[in-house]
């Protein structure tokens with residue numbers, strides 16, 4: 001065990017980073033309107049993207065600094081061939097207690113078994129509509145049935161499955177009740193996410209944000225009062241709720257209308273090797289050049305600890321100072 005383990009990733013507001021999100025690729029096989037640039041997506045050159053060995057080395061450095069949960073994301077993480085090998089290696093890192101994956105589900109069906117045996121603990125699958133035509137309009141792809149089958153298969157395999165649903169006013173806010181009903185019928189937690197100004201085309205506008213408050217109103221008008229589940233069950237950043245009959249769990253990620261920056265315990269690594277202390281860090285801190293330039297683990301740790309102290313207050317201060325504007329960052333390069 002190395003000596004520098006005592007250092008912790010703590011910022012000037014006293015927040016300690018425990019969860020690392022690793023974007024393994026900026027590429028995607030969907031074109032969700034709230035995420036990807038519409039035209040001319042310029043992908044990172046393959047030599048710019050971190051190799052599995054580099055990701056494992058950095059994950060282990062982060063683990064020594066106190067990170068205990070890692071989530072792989074993208075772009076679409078299942079586009080990286082043999083991602084199960086990466087998961088296996090991360091699962092072997094001391095101190096890592098949980099490995100998750102966030103996917104659009106298009107390539108998941110054939111991967112469920114391999115992912116399960118690699119040591120994956122949980123999968124968040126993104127789905128914004130149960131209507132085939134609308135699914136295509138939002139994502140640019142005819143894939144609803146594939147995603148639904150993937151959800152079922154992952155659940156049957158015993159993986160902890162959650163749904164991520166971005167709600168955009170006028171796009172899918174009329175399906176909120178249907179998603180809540182899905183949570184009740186399947187036992188799968190559905191997490192409703194407010195639209196953030198992280199899309200590539202710059203379509204974000206404040207009036208497109210369908211707020212948590214509005215979602216709760218719709219859901220309660222159908223199912224009656226919902227109530228927050230007990231502290232222990234709260235899985236940050238989603239605030240979890242259940243129904244009066246206790247059947248089903250739903251969550252809300254109200255990043256725009258009720259930001260939770262003061263409880264943030266997340267940090268991010270982009271696929272081209274930048275360290276982001278916040279979703280809204282731009283451009284982030286270059287780490288790959290240290291990795292490829294022969295820096296020791298201890299030196300890299302020192303950089304990470306120093307960058308962490310520079311973490312800003314978060315979206316909460318952006319809102320306070322200038323208000324939110326479109327295109328503050330690019331979700332598909334950061335990993336949501």
Ligand code: SAM
Pocket residue numbers: 028034035073074075076077102103104124125126164165166193194195196197198199331332335336
């Ligand atoms: N491709 C994978 C997927 O879609 O699940 C992983 C990457 S995606 C960037 C991660 C999550 O970010 C998804 O649940 C997606 O719906 C969400 N997301 C993307 N753009 C967003 C935005 N502008 N506001 C809120 N959530 C967003």
Ligand code: SF4
Pocket residue numbers: 028029030031032035036074075076104126331332
């Ligand atoms: Fe791709 Fe996920 Fe972004 Fe949709 S949300 S375009 S699936 S990265």
